Amino acid sequence: MIVPLIAIATIAVLLTAAVPAIQRFLKPALWALTGTLSAGEVVLIWFHIRLWQLSQVVDPISGISYGSFAVPLWIESEKLYVWALVLSVIALTMRRKGDELRPLVGIAAGALAIGALFSGRPFADPLPDFLAGYRMYLDVWTAGDITGAAQLASRLAGSRQYYYNTWYMWAHPPLLFLSYGAFVASFAASVLMIVRRRSSYEQVAYRWARLGYLPLTLGMVVGLPWAIIAWEGEAWWWSGKVNMSIMMWLLYTAYLHARLYLRRRGMWRVVAALAVLSFLALVLTYITTYIVPGAHSVA
């Protein structure tokens, strides 16, 4: 039921954002998208609460329970969904240059919602990796293979302790999705600045970039000790995803540094180039997770 409603709201957002004649309906369309995505998020939260109540891991030999899974709300099939929700809220609430930026950010939110529905599929195929692992454990135990079930229980207990139930997984991804949302708005303003050559857009781009930089930095730095512990002995800093994340952070840091000297002659070109490059790095960082194998990757 919720998926068709989200799909209709998404189409409405994309149409009203793309067709100037009906752009006055963009804000109601964004309200609809935010509302339906939020309703869907409530369904997903309920699903995760039920998982937490029901997904016990028990060693079939000793009978010891390892506990249940507090699966974070932004992994596997739910990543794009959360990003789409964050972006639709930003598109709806942005004030400075909001009328000009909203269509661009709205299109981005709509594109992410489409990606969430057709690629992520959080309602049709929820948490595929987690549920596949858990089902296999139950199936093996049900088939009477106690030793195999004990091995799988041990493996699940490990992933529960070091991945699903860690505080880090409840802090690192949402902080990054918040920053990604702000950076989309910053990029839209940077594009308008380059096209229209008006400094007021630069000011808006900077405001969104600095807002995004705070959760980006916090999210990445809280990830550092986890990476050191979880990937000890591995050169994790040269894995594709980590590598690109560091590049993105370096570029945004360079952008905000360079922006301090915006009034120097010709400096705005450097700042504009860094703003665009930083956002391209963000997109590549996200994609790298799925195409370049390595630590912090699902390729």
Added chain:
Amino acid sequence: MEPAHTTPASKNSWDFTLMAITVGFMGSLGAQSFVGTVYSWWAHRTVPAWAQIGQPGFIDVMNAIAAPQVIALIVVMGLCVPKRLLSRGALLGVSLGMLLLGAITGILTRSIITGLAVYLCAAGVIQVLVIVMTLAGGRGLTYLSNSRLAKAGSGLLHLGFIVMALVVVALQHSAFMLPASMLSAVLLTVGSALAFYARPSSRAPIPVDSI
């Protein structure tokens, strides 16, 4: 944003030079990260068993290229710290002193890591001094902003970078790794927030003809 109403022109130039060098090294490391990722992606797809055979060599080459850049970035960051406190001449002396201290320690212990750690600790001590003086309203500190909160933010931000660099360089296998990482996260976030939002000039519009 207008750089410094209160800062002498020579200071501005020095600030700008350090900023340009910092941005240059960050851009260079960013470019290396990008090239490395693209190569890694290509090698995974085309070279059989590259993860087992080719990747260790790739990591060695990447480390060898990045190490001097990271060391240079840490050195520049260390030089950024006392610039708030000292005149250009004194700054040069202190910077050279810090470099010498790090280099001598590195030579005596035959460890670049120890040398860098000592250099970072020296930078950290000076930075704490700068922050205390800033909060106390001490005169003689030069910043790009007049706001005391923004100045404190800039100081905390740089201290956060120093602590994070210390974690990466020297504390990875220490019991202090986790608390030091959390400290750097707090310093970087609070420092960035103050530096971004307490600076009055960040709210001022830039003249249209500046673009």
